[in-house]
Amino acid sequence: MRTFRSALATAAVSTAAAALLIGLAGCSGQAATPSPSASAPCSLTAPGPVSDSVKVSGDFDTHPTTTFTAPLTVDITERTVLTTGTGTVASNGSQATIDFTLYNGTTGAELFTTLKTGGSAIPVTVDESQFLPGLVKAVSCAPVGSRVVAVVPPGDAYGAAGNANLNVGPTDSLVFVVDVKDVGPAPTPTVAPTLDPNLPTQATGVPQAAPAGFPTVTLAADGTPTIAIPAADPPSTLQIAVLKKGDGATVASGNSVTVQYQGVIWRSGAIFDQSWGKQPAVFNTGQVIPGFSQALVGQTVGSQVIVVIPPDQGYGAAGVPNADPAKNIGATDTLVFVVDILATTAG
Numbered sequence: 001m002r003t004f005r006s007a008l009a010t011a012a013v014s015t016a017a018a019a020l021l022i023g024l025a026g027c028s029g030q031a032a033t034p035s036p037s038a039s040a041p042c043s044l045t046a047p048g049p050v051s052d053s054v055k056v057s058g059d060f061d062t063h064p065t066t067t068f069t070a071p072l073t074v075d076i077t078e079r080t081v082l083t084t085g086t087g088t089v090a091s092n093g094s095q096a097t098i099d100f101t102l103y104n105g106t107t108g109a110e111l112f113t114t115l116k117t118g119g120s121a122i123p124v125t126v127d128e129s130q131f132l133p134g135l136v137k138a139v140s141c142a143p144v145g146s147r148v149v150a151v152v153p154p155g156d157a158y159g160a161a162g163n164a165n166l167n168v169g170p171t172d173s174l175v176f177v178v179d180v181k182d183v184g185p186a187p188t189p190t191v192a193p194t195l196d197p198n199l200p201t202q203a204t205g206v207p208q209a210a211p212a213g214f215p216t217v218t219l220a221a222d223g224t225p226t227i228a229i230p231a232a233d234p235p236s237t238l239q240i241a242v243l244k245k246g247d248g249a250t251v252a253s254g255n256s257v258t259v260q261y262q263g264v265i266w267r268s269g270a271i272f273d274q275s276w277g278k279q280p281a282v283f284n285t286g287q288v289i290p291g292f293s294q295a296l297v298g299q300t301v302g303s304q305v306i307v308v309i310p311p312d313q314g315y316g317a318a319g320v321p322n323a324d325p326a327k328n329i330g331a332t333d334t335l336v337f338v339v340d341i342l343a344t345t346a347g
Contacts, residue, residue: 041089051078051079051080053068053072054066054151055067060147061179068105075153082148082149082177083146085146090183095124095187104173104174105172111167146179158170203260205245205304206244206245210243213235216228224277227336228269229269234334235308238294244302246301250298251296251297255285256345259341306337
């Protein structure tokens with residue numbers, strides 16, 4: 001559920017894209033690295049000849065001009081401090097708010113930056129189990145006001161999978177230029193809501209015929225859907241249909257909803273996220289992508305809904321990187337969700 005609840009959140013596309021690029025949700029199969037030792041206040045990463053060779057000009061909090069001779073190769077992450085700040089130090093487990101610019105160390109290409117029009121700083125927890133280890137090593141022990149450069153090997157980045165969405169190959173190093181803008185305590189983890197044990201586990205409404213041209217949905221005995229995509233181009237506009245009509249409360253905008261869902265990509269038919277096989281998901285209709293929200297608001301509890309979401313109502317140009325090409329959501333991918341609405345409450 002992490003991909004769905006974080007990447008579909010209605011933050012600015014640039015911010016969502018940045019979080020995907022550097023969070024483990026975007027690492028596509030990389031195993032989590034143990035958290036830094038709580039016994040040390042921070043884990044200092046040393047400079048090296050490769051990180052020292054990267055030349056960066058420009059002021060803190062502005063887009064850097066970065067030059068280096070590609071390809072850069074390192075066996076371990078090297079971190080060079082370009083400007084030392086005087087603020088709070090990014091310690092293990094704290095949350096650092098950063099701007100960053102990312103380069104492919106093998107090709108020299110700039111891949112992403114938060115420091116151009118439309119970009120915004122993002123929060124990064126100083127914890128290698130939550131974010132790319134190489135980026136955490138760049139930030140750790142850096143005081144607010146610092147600008148650092150880190151050269152990161154694949155093992156501390158996207159691993160053998162690389163990142164096709166960024167044109168990062170399995171052997172490519174990365175170069176980060178990072179500005180540490182603020183440091184504070186990490187947010188308290190959200191406690192998963194307790195589900196009512198009396199809730200049904202699937203939609204119980206009256207079956208309805210889907211309109212022509214919609215994907216075909218077949219259900220297992222436990223309600224798990226199988227979605228078959230038509231051999232046709234996807235529609236260019238949002239399409240919503242009711243497959244089961246429930247007689248419960250109506251979902252209002254801003255309501256909390258409990259659902260079972262499955263999401264597939266029209267292009268490949270691959271499932272990229274689902275609650276089936278786990279437990280029903282709970283979220284607010286205002287905290288998901290527009291197409292998913294529109295599919296729920298106005299529907300009734302007990303209903304099953306199918307929605308076809310074009311890119312501009314889904315992930316947009318950011319997409320969602322995945323090592324499996326069938327599950328990699330690109331900028332032009334249309335999504336299909338089947339959603340069973342089990343409950344709704346105000347707020």
